[in-house]
Amino acid sequence: METFASxxxxxxxxxxxxxxxxxxxxxxxxxxxxxxxxxxxxGLAFVVSLTxxxxxxxxxxxxxxxxxxxxxxxIYIPSAAIDIGWQMRVDTLSxxxxxxxxxxxxxxxxxxxxxxxxDPRFARFFVYLNLFLVFMLVLVxxxxxxxxxxxxxxxxxxxxxxIGFWFDxxxxxxxxxxxxxxxxxxxxxxxxxxxxxxxxxxxxxxxTLDFYKPGEVLHIEEKKAAVNDGTVLAGYSEGKEPSxxxxxxxxxTEKWLKEGGHIVxxxxxxxxxxxxxxxxxxxxxxxxxxxxxxIPLFVWLPDAMAGPTPVSALIHAATMVTAGIYLITxxxxxxxxxxxxxxxxxxxxxxxxxxxxxxxxxxxxxxxxLAYSTVSQLGFMVAAVGLGGYAAGMFHxxxxxxxxxxxxxxxxxxxxxxxxxxxxxxxxKHAAGHGDGHGGHDDHAEEEEFDPQDMRNMGGLRKxxxxxxxxxxxxxxxxxxxFPLAGFxxxxxILGKAFNAAFNDGKFEGFYAxxxxxxxAGFTAFYMWRQIKMVFLGQPRTEAAxxxxxxxxxxxxxxVVLGLLTVFGGLMNIPLGVNLFGWPNESLVLWLEHSVPxxxxxxxxxxLALVALAxxxxxxxxxxxxxxxxxxxxxxxxxxxxxxxxxxxFRLANAKLYWDETYSRLIEQPYNRLSQWLANKLDWEFWHxxxxxxxxxxxxxxxxxxxxxxxxxxxxxxxxxxxxRGVQELGARLRQTQTGYVRTYVFTMLVGVVIxxxxxxxxxxxxxxxx
Amino acid sequence: MQPPAVAIDYFIVLSAxxxxxxxxxxxxxxxxxxxxxxxxxxxxxxxLSLVAFARQWGNMNGQLAVFFVITIAxxxxxxGLALIVAIFRSKKSIDVDELNMMQG
Numbered sequence: 001m002e003t004f005a006s007x008x009x010x011x012x013x014x015x016x017x018x019x020x021x022x023x024x025x026x027x028x029x030x031x032x033x034x035x036x037x038x039x040x041x042x043g044l045a046f047v048v049s050l051t052x053x054x055x056x057x058x059x060x061x062x063x064x065x066x067x068x069x070x071x072x073x074x075i076y077i078p079s080a081a082i083d084i085g086w087q088m089r090v091d092t093l094s095x096x097x098x099x100x101x102x103x104x105x106x107x108x109x110x111x112x113x114x115x116x117x118x119d120p121r122f123a124r125f126f127v128y129l130n131l132f133l134v135f136m137l138v139l140v141x142x143x144x145x146x147x148x149x150x151x152x153x154x155x156x157x158x159x160x161x162x163i164g165f166w167f168d169x170x171x172x173x174x175x176x177x178x179x180x181x182x183x184x185x186x187x188x189x190x191x192x193x194x195x196x197x198x199x200x201x202x203x204x205x206x207x208t209l210d211f212y213k214p215g216e217v218l219h220i221e222e223k224k225a226a227v228n229d230g231t232v233l234a235g236y237s238e239g240k241e242p243s244x245x246x247x248x249x250x251x252x253t254e255k256w257l258k259e260g261g262h263i264v265x266x267x268x269x270x271x272x273x274x275x276x277x278x279x280x281x282x283x284x285x286x287x288x289x290x291x292x293x294x295i296p297l298f299v300w301l302p303d304a305m306a307g308p309t310p311v312s313a314l315i316h317a318a319t320m321v322t323a324g325i326y327l328i329t330x331x332x333x334x335x336x337x338x339x340x341x342x343x344x345x346x347x348x349x350x351x352x353x354x355x356x357x358x359x360x361x362x363x364x365x366x367x368x369x370l371a372y373s374t375v376s377q378l379g380f381m382v383a384a385v386g387l388g389g390y391a392a393g394m395f396h397x398x399x400x401x402x403x404x405x406x407x408x409x410x411x412x413x414x415x416x417x418x419x420x421x422x423x424x425x426x427x428x429k430h431a432a433g434h435g436d437g438h439g440g441h442d443d444h445a446e447e448e449e450f451d452p453q454d455m456r457n458m459g460g461l462r463k464x465x466x467x468x469x470x471x472x473x474x475x476x477x478x479x480x481x482x483f484p485l486a487g488f489x490x491x492x493x494i495l496g497k498a499f500n501a502a503f504n505d506g507k508f509e510g511f512y513a514x515x516x517x518x519x520x521a522g523f524t525a526f527y528m529w530r531q532i533k534m535v536f537l538g539q540p541r542t543e544a545a546x547x548x549x550x551x552x553x554x555x556x557x558x559x560v561v562l563g564l565l566t567v568f569g570g571l572m573n574i575p576l577g578v579n580l581f582g583w584p585n586e587s588l589v590l591w592l593e594h595s596v597p598x599x600x601x602x603x604x605x606x607x608l609a610l611v612a613l614a615x616x617x618x619x620x621x622x623x624x625x626x627x628x629x630x631x632x633x634x635x636x637x638x639x640x641x642x643x644x645x646x647x648x649x650f651r652l653a654n655a656k657l658y659w660d661e662t663y664s665r666l667i668e669q670p671y672n673r674l675s676q677w678l679a680n681k682l683d684w685e686f687w688h689x690x691x692x693x694x695x696x697x698x699x700x701x702x703x704x705x706x707x708x709x710x711x712x713x714x715x716x717x718x719x720x721x722x723x724x725r726g727v728q729e730l731g732a733r734l735r736q737t738q739t740g741y742v743r744t745y746v747f748t749m750l751v752g753v754v755i756x757x758x759x760x761x762x763x764x765x766x767x768x769x770x771x
Numbered sequence: 772m773q774p775p776a777v778a779i780d781y782f783i784v785l786s787a788x789x790x791x792x793x794x795x796x797x798x799x800x801x802x803x804x805x806x807x808x809x810x811x812x813x814x815x816x817x818x819l820s821l822v823a824f825a826r827q828w829g830n831m832n833g834q835l836a837v838f839f840v841i842t843i844a845x846x847x848x849x850x851g852l853a854l855i856v857a858i859f860r861s862k863k864s865i866d867v868d869e870l871n872m873m874q875g
Contacts, residue, residue: 738873738874739871739874740870740871740872740873740874741867741868741871742806742867742870743797743798743799743867746794746797746798747798750794750798
């Protein structure tokens, strides 16, 4: 296995090579070649991941720390106390993430070749996509919180670049896109502050940021007979003494918790170790709420849908936003040691799930619905990891990646089809004047407002896009949690975890999560079926929808693959107590327990599963009856809005619960006012006008005036003038003596001689006189 | 050494009288030739005192100096007369009061 583990740098290097080629040569290459290079790079990374995965299943599942040859020696972060090198960790958890990132990534690359066809910045798009893969893989393979942070920031950058990819669209849309990009970036900075604080705290506490040191083995302490509650405890040692050498963050945590009474000294004060772990995990949660779009920092994700749809699928649904779940799962040792933080995590996740599910009920934009759905599902995952269900969270992460990517790609096909249908209609209208109606899709200028993402403009698309419809339906049912699709198993696992926490452990947060998540599951089914009704069923409501144009195979292939994964993805983690033709149970739990301590499997709870299924089924039936037979007119009211009893709720959901407005009022406006005050009053009036003017400018002026007038003009100039004038006057006087007559000179000389002689004779004269 | 036949005081007084006559001549005369001659008078007054002292002290140094003075006086006459001729050619006069171009 170790030989295969050392392949891991290739996972990062392949996309890096791909992006380099497209970056430097992209302008000379055709779309086909660019797409092939980018997809090939992603595909090769996937193949490497798959190789390592297969090698891992053939070994004892031990994790390895890999120093990338050559690269590790010069890619490192030097700091005062330690030099942090680019170390990579290959274990079951990072491999899982690698598989998701490269697998979904490859499919979406292929899809994007079709979707981005004809875009003037085709090559740049694929450079960004590959760059995203590089950073995401750095994030998940890093063996160090700082390396993870590098990836964390890198994916944030790519997210920014790709959300604002169409920054130059006309009619103010470009502004909206780039504002969305900025919003995502800035909101994420808030979260990154939390993660950075957690990293600083960890560095101070542990003196290292490594997850595990090379050779450090995560020992499985106790593996109970898997039947009773399926608890698998991974602990520090297996009756062995701890290794003598230095340990990583998690090893030290385990050791200190076992020893107990450890105090962390912060200079002026000190805290017990358990409190410090709680602080670390809470700060980490701030980072998670930013990246994984949880309350209170989720507001960027719905706006992030401004990016091209493949980006929404890859970054803002399947991979990047799950980085927070990965982070918590990776830090499971810390979260296990901080029950308070875990409870907060659960509450945040469950609240987000319910809130976002509610908002999704009232959205018109096909991608906005999916965006809020993503926020909601991320809330499910966060709640799961908060309840200690690390495997359940990861399981939902994977299945959600499948069906949410499928939904986004499907919605991309729908938007693509409607947009082209709209162009088609527009061209036919123009045809009379232009003669040739097939001049390309570029002449948007004279077209009236048409939003190809607005579901009110769709309807009846099942006839135009039958395959997309079928796949979209599968993904919708999976997301709603209908048996036997992938979403059913993963969502049930999370609900089961909450059920267990509530009724077996009597935890408040378990009960809270169970209630909220069940309601959210109902919302999920309702808004997804509403979407199906509005988009695919009924009659076309616009000419564009009636003339929708289907897409080519390059865009269908990824959809089909994702559809298969959506159907069969649940097989990777069939819960205990379910006999599905002898298929192995809990594969994912057993797989992850080798790298995620304290991960727990769960026995299948038939009662809960039936309840969840009933909730979803009832919600779908309700949506079906509400939006039948004719869902909507093009600009009409929603059925929920038309109904007096639900009008208020719908309007609230349609307004997105006024989160943006609240933030605007609570943060943006005070911030703007504060900065205006700082700029106008403090900086301009006080600092500039008062301080600079009085202290510097006036003082300077007075000083220079003093130097100029009395000193320079007065003393110095007058002094020199007087000297000059004096010399002149003296000269004028002395000139009088120059008569020009020889005798004057001679007489002067004579007088001089007489004086000199007298002086010379003076001693003699005195002598004579004294006698 | 024989005592001098004539006391030195006479020589000195004569020399002083001659010198004062020369000085007055230079001061009051306007004719360049006359000024020139007055200068010669002063030189020879000095020569006389030098020779007188030489005789008084029995030292030949004074007489030696007189030869030098006579030599230089001869050279001076040559240059001086040449200058006067040149001045006369330009001014048609040798009145020194007319040579007052250097007046301040």
